[in-house]
Amino acid sequence: MTFGARLHNLMGERGPLCVGVDPHPSLLSAWGLPDTADGLERFCRTVVTAIASEVAVLKPQSAFFERHGSAGIAVLERLVAAAREQGALVLMDAKRGDIGSTVQAYADAYVDPASPLCSDAVTASPYLGFGSLRPLLDAAAAHGNGVFVLARTSNPEGGAVQEARTSDGRNVAVSMLAQAAVENAGIEPLGSVGCVVGATLGGLGSLGIAQGDLLINGPLLAPGIGAQGAAVSDLPRIFGAALPLVMPSVSREVLRAGPDGAELRASTFALKAQVNEMLIE
Numbered sequence: 059m060t061f062g063a064r065l066h067n068l069m070g071e072r073g074p075l076c077v078g079v080d081p082h083p084s085l086l087s088a089w090g091l092p093d094t095a096d097g098l099e100r101f102c103r104t105v106v107t108a109i110a111s112e113v114a115v116l117k118p119q120s121a122f123f124e125r126h127g128s129a130g131i132a133v134l135e136r137l138v139a140a141a142r143e144q145g146a147l148v149l150m151d152a153k154r155g156d157i158g159s160t161v162q163a164y165a166d167a168y169v170d171p172a173s174p175l176c177s178d179a180v181t182a183s184p185y186l187g188f189g190s191l192r193p194l195l196d197a198a199a200a201h202g203n204g205v206f207v208l209a210r211t212s213n214p215e216g217g218a219v220q221e222a223r224t225s226d227g228r229n230v231a232v233s234m235l236a237q238a239a240v241e242n243a244g245i246e247p248l249g250s251v252g253c254v255v256g257a258t259l260g261g262l263g264s265l266g267i268a269q270g271d272l273l274i275n276g277p278l279l280a281p282g283i284g285a286q287g288a289a290v291s292d293l294p295r296i297f298g299a300a301l302p303l304v305m306p307s308v309s310r311e312v313l314r315a316g317p318d319g320a321e322l323r324a325s326t327f328a329l330k331a332q333v334n335e336m337l338i339e
């Protein structure tokens with residue numbers, strides 16, 4: 059089954075909330091854990107036990123594992139396996155991008171089942187050109203996995219690049235959305251090439267993005283809720299008719315509830331309820 063189909067089904071069963079696994083040093087400390095690979099392992103075990111059977115997608119942020127070197131990567135490998143055992147899809151937040159020949163190696167690492175880091179999907183930066191991601195898009199499709207391409211990121215600096223105009227007059231973010239839509243054209247029930255559009259953006263009009271540009275027939279990852287200042291209630295204004303494609307993504311706002319597993323679960327349920335309510339309205 060394709061990633062898009064698996065995600066579509068699971069979003070229907072569990073709701074669209076994606077929880078990010080971002081073991082910041084400050085969070086490890088707040089949880090009473092050491093800033094070591096062992097601390098990381100215990101952090102991940104708690105998160106998986108508490109919520110991996112409740113959310114559609116867990117999104118580990120690779121950087122927080124990489125900073126612990128090979129021992130951290132080993133923890134990440136175990137996290138991927140444990141989360142999937144609980145039925146969650148894993149979106150590896152690695153934001154990789156390079157020339158095509160190197161992107162092939164990232165494809166081997168993140169979307170090929172022969173790799174211990176293979177995930178259901180991976181985030182990718184298209185800022186060496188959308189076409190440079192071709193080996194990753196092709197490998198993901200061949201293995202039934204997905205790719206999330208950065209379009210308009212949640213950080214304030216993103217606009218300087220992503221709102222720049224391309225030679226055809228569209229802005230860069232819209233051009234990325236349009237190219238993702240081409241990849242997903244005609245695929246039922248949902249394509250496997252997602253885009254990232256921050257939940258922090260206020261109104262799209264001022265960004266040169268029309269709501270119709272968001273109808274890419276693929277998932278829209280919307281980070282920025284909680285710690286970056288956006289709220290679930292901002293989503294309808296930003297996404298409008300594209301709301302059914304949106305996966306709101308939250309890391310610190312949920313993780314702060316730890317280390318108690320029951321509180322972590324309660325914080326996740328509270329956010330899931332907010333998201334479901336917003337979808338019904």
Ligand SMILES: O=C(O)c1cc(=O)[nH]c(=O)n1[C@@H]1O[C@H](COP(=O)(O)O)[C@@H](O)[C@H]1O
Pocket residue numbers: 078080119151153181210211212213254255256279281282283284285286307308309310311
């Ligand atoms: O690809 C992402 O997930 C991402 C894209 C983006 O535009 N903004 C963004 O914050 N993220 C990631 O989403 C997570 C946000 O974490 P919190 O701000 O703690 O919820 C981090 O891991 C970011 O790297």
